[in-house]
Amino acid sequence: MSEKEKMEKGMWYDANYDPELFALRKRAQAKALKLSAIPHDQFEERNKAIKELLGYMPEGFDLVTPFMVDYGVNIHIGKSVFINANCYFMDCANITIGEHTFIGPYCGLYTATHPLSYKQRNKGLEKALPITIGKNCWLGGNVSIMPGVTIGDGCVIAAGAVVNRDVEENCLVAGVPAKVIRKIDQDELL
Secondary structure (H helix, E strand, O other), X not given: OOHHHHHHOOOOEXXXXXXXXXXXXXXXXHHHHHHHOOOOOOHHHHHHHHHHHHOOOOOOOEEOOOEEEOOOOXXXXXXXXXEOOOEEEEOOOOEEEOOOOEEOOOOEEEOEEOXXXXXXXXXXXXXXXOEEEOOOOEEOOOOEEOOOOEEOOOOEEOOOOEEXXXXXXXEEEEOOOOEEEEEOOOOOOO
16 A cells, blocks of 8 residues: 555555655645745636645635645635635645634644654654534634544634634634633624
């Protein structure tokens, strides 16, 4: 079984020294850098570059660059999603983002986890767990989502939060580590 197949199955794999994975990451990172160099008002060229990076063009997608990924092809974006500048999606496993979700600047979605033992880490081992963000969510600036986390529909993640556990739908969470502050009534007016 190849290291790529192990990665896709959520098994421990050689993330650092496998030539196939290294080449795939470098190609994706070059595509992301190319995309980031295109002015925001050049829609046709940007959309083509997004399609090259992700393998498709999400409907109603708005991305402020710079934007960085590991592979690009493991990112699945619903319609009318907005991603602000300087986000990094470590898509060693699937990252799924529901429709009408807003992601603030400097957010990181990290699917990779590493062994605690430096002897294992030094062999390049890691494991990737998927991240799922529901529909109609809002991640404030500088939010970090850890491997394997699922965030339910209608959640707001406060700026600077580190989310290391699943979040039920319609919750406001904040802090390091993130904790539920309260439930959100979607019919509540400000």
